[in-house]
Amino acid sequence: MSYPYQITSLEQYKADYKRSVDDPDGFWGDIAENFQWRKKWDKVLNWNFKEPKVEWFAGAKLNITENCIDRHLATMGDKPAIIWEPNNPEDRVRIVTYNRLHKRVCQFAQVLKNNGVKKGDRVCIYMGMVPELAYAVLGCARIGAIHSVIFGGFSAQSIADRLYDAQAEFIVTCDGAYRGNKDIPLKSVIDDALIGNRTVKKVIVYTRTRTPVSMLKGRDVWWEDEMEHAEHQVEQNGVVSFPAEEMDAEDPLFILYTSGSTGKPKGVVHSSAGYMLWTNYTFVNVFQYKPGDVHFCTADIGWITGHSYILYGPLSAGGTSLMFEGIPTWPDAGRFWDIVEKHKVNILYTAPTAIRSLMGFGLEPLKGKDLSSLKILGTVGEPINEEAWHWYDEHVGKGKCPIVDTWWQTETGGCLISNMAGVTPAKPSWATLPMPGVQPILVDEKGEEVTKADEDGIIKGNLCIKAPWPAILRTTYGDHERCRQNYFATYENLYFTGDGALKDADGNFRITGRVDDVLNVSGHRIGTAEVENAINMHAGVVESAVVGYPHDVKGQGIYAYVIYGHMHNNDEELTRKDILQTVTRVIGPIAKPDKIQFVSGLPKTRSGKIMRRILRKIAEGETGSLGDTSTLLDPGVVDEIVKGKL
Ligand code: ATP
Ligand code: MG
Numbered sequence: 001m002s003y004p005y006q007i008t009s010l011e012q013y014k015a016d017y018k019r020s021v022d023d024p025d026g027f028w029g030d031i032a033e034n035f036q037w038r039k040k041w042d043k044v045l046n047w048n049f050k051e052p053k054v055e056w057f058a059g060a061k062l063n064i065t066e067n068c069i070d071r072h073l074a075t076m077g078d079k080p081a082i083i084w085e086p087n088n089p090e091d092r093v094r095i096v097t098y099n100r101l102h103k104r105v106c107q108f109a110q111v112l113k114n115n116g117v118k119k120g121d122r123v124c125i126y127m128g129m130v131p132e133l134a135y136a137v138l139g140c141a142r143i144g145a146i147h148s149v150i151f152g153g154f155s156a157q158s159i160a161d162r163l164y165d166a167q168a169e170f171i172v173t174c175d176g177a178y179r180g181n182k183d184i185p186l187k188s189v190i191d192d193a194l195i196g197n198r199t200v201k202k203v204i205v206y207t208r209t210r211t212p213v214s215m216l217k218g219r220d221v222w223w224e225d226e227m228e229h230a231e232h233q234v235e236q237n238g239v240v241s242f243p244a245e246e247m248d249a250e251d252p253l254f255i256l257y258t259s260g261s262t263g264k265p266k267g268v269v270h271s272s273a274g275y276m277l278w279t280n281y282t283f284v285n286v287f288q289y290k291p292g293d294v295h296f297c298t299a300d301i302g303w304i305t306g307h308s309y310i311l312y313g314p315l316s317a318g319g320t321s322l323m324f325e326g327i328p329t330w331p332d333a334g335r336f337w338d339i340v341e342k343h344k345v346n347i348l349y350t351a352p353t354a355i356r357s358l359m360g361f362g363l364e365p366l367k368g369k370d371l372s373s374l375k376i377l378g379t380v381g382e383p384i385n386e387e388a389w390h391w392y393d394e395h396v397g398k399g400k401c402p403i404v405d406t407w408w409q410t411e412t413g414g415c416l417i418s419n420m421a422g423v424t425p426a427k428p429s430w431a432t433l434p435m436p437g438v439q440p441i442l443v444d445e446k447g448e449e450v451t452k453a454d455e456d457g458i459i460k461g462n463l464c465i466k467a468p469w470p471a472i473l474r475t476t477y478g479d480h481e482r483c484r485q486n487y488f489a490t491y492e493n494l495y496f497t498g499d500g501a502l503k504d505a506d507g508n509f510r511i512t513g514r515v516d517d518v519l520n521v522s523g524h525r526i527g528t529a530e531v532e533n534a535i536n537m538h539a540g541v542v543e544s545a546v547v548g549y550p551h552d553v554k555g556q557g558i559y560a561y562v563i564y565g566h567m568h569n570n571d572e573e574l575t576r577k578d579i580l581q582t583v584t585r586v587i588g589p590i591a592k593p594d595k596i597q598f599v600s601g602l603p604k605t606r607s608g609k610i611m612r613r614i615l616r617k618i619a620e621g622e623t624g625s626l627g628d629t630s631t632l633l634d635p636g637v638v639d640e641i642v643k644g645k646l
Contacts, residue, residue, distance in 0.1 A: 001072070001291050001318040003284045005031045013424050013433070020436035028056070028437065028470060032277060035316075036071045037062045038246050041273075047468045049495065051480075052488045054468045055250050056274035063244035064253060064276045065105060065142045068315035070244070072098045080320045083294065084131050085339055087178035087326035093343075096131050098318075101138070103235070104131075106242035108139030110230035115170065115202045115221070119144030119245050122168040122255065126150045126159060126186055128177025129325040132206045132223065133301055134311060136172045141253060144245035145170075148255040148267070151302025151606045152177045153184060155630035156192035158265075162257050163193060165267055166477055169201050172223075176209030180330035187213040249273035255477045256304055258410045266486065267477030268304075268410045275413050276316055278471030282414040282435060283313030286404050287376055288421045293346040294373075296322040296339065298354060303607045304410040305380055309349060313414065328354055334365035341370045348396070349378035353543070353608040355388045360542040360565055366395055376421040378404040381608055383511050385533040389428040407431035407511050409497065411487065413471025416440070417509050429533075430510040439466040442503055447491035457505040462515050464494035500527060517612060519548040519556050524590050528612070531558060531593065534586035538579050540565050545602050545610045549619035551594065559619035560593035561602060561641065572598060595619075595646045601637035603629070614638060618645055
């Protein structure tokens with residue numbers, strides 16, 4: 001497979017960027033020629049941000065699974081599409097070739113059909129990270145059903161809310177999932193989520209952990225039985241086929257609920273053609289993917305990162321994607337490095353929170369691990385602090401792997417601002433330059449473009465995007481007005497990201513965090529991320545989270561929750577003062593936290609994001625109204641933090 005649209009030099013980036021803005025129809029129309037269509041488009045782009053209404057490749061017909069699977073079969077049928085590393089390193093690795101993927105996806109599409117699923121139906125997928133999850137997702141896409149993957153760790157209540165919002169009629173799940181030394185009883189959680197549910201007709205259950213489960217007659221069926229039956233239907237004389245449903249370019253491909261770190265989850269809807277182009281284009285360019293490379297994205301498929309960079313991006317590019325069932329710290333904190341060595345991983349894509357947590361274990365887990373296969377490293381999910389960036393660069397990349405800091409959102413479908421590995425320059429803790437087709441703009445509270453730089457040449461503002469890129473969200477499921485309100489109503493004719501950013505004189509962007517995470521201390525606006533960055537620079541600090549709380553004098557005070565490693569002086573008070581000294585040196589006395597609470601963990605969403613909403617409530621003393629904490633990775637830390645409140 002070749003990628004004629006792969007950018008290989010800074011000059012080419014500049015030229016392509018310019019053309020993408022001057023002539024988006026020509027630019028994306030040319031790129032689209034590299035995909036497989038049942039019918040070509042009438043128009044590349046129609047849009048307005050008022051309603052909003054965005055259409056890419058209107059009139060075109062396709063099926064994304066033909067692009068992710070079928071078109072590779074002739075030349076790459078026996079090449080690995082997915083390498084699956086089980087939770088337990090002693091268990092058998094599974095290598096899924098494109099031929100095998102094709103067969104399983106066809107079979108599962110047939111299973112869905114046998115169970116009454118039709119084009120446009122919503123299928124909720126609640127599974128662990130097993131290859132069958134990929135078959136389920138792609139099986140839905142094959143028959144045109146809308147998949148909605150829910151991370152295999154959300155509570156029954158969260159699932160019930162999402163099932164209701166999506167009006168889902170079908171569920172695919174597992175008896176259980178392995179994560180580290182835990183077994184998570186997925187089917188039992190689904191059973192709880194279904195109490196009182198009136199829409200779900202069928203639940204398909206894959207056996208992974210052999211956990212005893214209840215199976216309701218007429219509603220619950222076993223994956224294995226269904227697949228066996230379907231095998232005879234899709235395979236005749238050794239030839240496997242299940243005709244893919246012909247989809248309109250703008251037909252919805254999936255719904256994905258955002259992590260909910262800021263409130264009620266929104267069902268972000270992505271369409272077929274634009275999403276396919278964008279995930280492929282950004283995968284090939286940001287990671288500079290070369291055929292044969294092993295790409296290891298450590299995210300869960302329950303998050304957009306897994307959708308775009310474990311499944312659709314790599315597979316549409318005929319790539320090899322490593323899928324990992326377990327967690328980075330089990331059986332020990334060297335697990336990622338073992339996987340890199342074992343599977344000769346070339347590209348490693350993970351989150352700053354994972355990097356910081358592994359940093360906390362020191363260098364011991366890296367000793368003796370052969371990481372020489374690594375060529376490119378990436379991060380996503382939150383701003384990466386400089387210390388973590390340098391640790392990643394030095395100890396994982398050994399100073400020879402470009403690091404891509406990819407800024408994007410569930411709503412954007414794929415990377416919007418990022419360097420391209422080794423092609424455009426990196427700048428530690430800066431996401432750097434926009435992808436072709438992405439036009440970022442920084443605005444002030446009134447929506448006026450900020451053009452005035454400070455004495456260091458830096459412009460500061462709220463990050464918006466001026467025009468649609470192919471994978472912009474199309475709506476929020478069942479509530480288009482909510483989509484308009486959330487993203488398109490704050491500033492006229494702009495998509496508002498909710499994030500604040502800096503821009504330097506070279507046009508590089510640095511994301512400073514959510515706009516609502518900006519503190520106003522004695523009239524000074526300070527990003528929580530800036531303060532955290534400074535605290536994290538202090539020796540011994542593993543991770544920190546900063547929130548504001550009402551302060552009589554300053555308006556807002558700074559409350560810091562700090563995870564500390566080894567406290568050499570055994571003196572909390574002295575350590576607090578040491579941290580204040582560090583913050584003073586790094587930012588200045590204005591950013592000194594008023595309170596520092598030492599904690600053993602932070603409340604994080606399943607995607608690794610700190611739930612500041614909860615920390616803010618605790619800091620404000622409103623511990624009685626913490627809201628829904630069921631989406632947390634470890635709800636137990638909340639009790640500990642409440643008890644230790646200063
Ligand atoms: P919700 O919108 O429900 O609160 P969420 O925003 O946490 O959830 P995601 O779409 O997974 O859900 O995360 C996108 C956000 O993550 C971005 O808006 C940004 O704040 C942050 N982010 C992602 N990547 C980066 C990055 N490379 N640098 C800085 N921030 C990032
Ligand atoms: Mg968000």
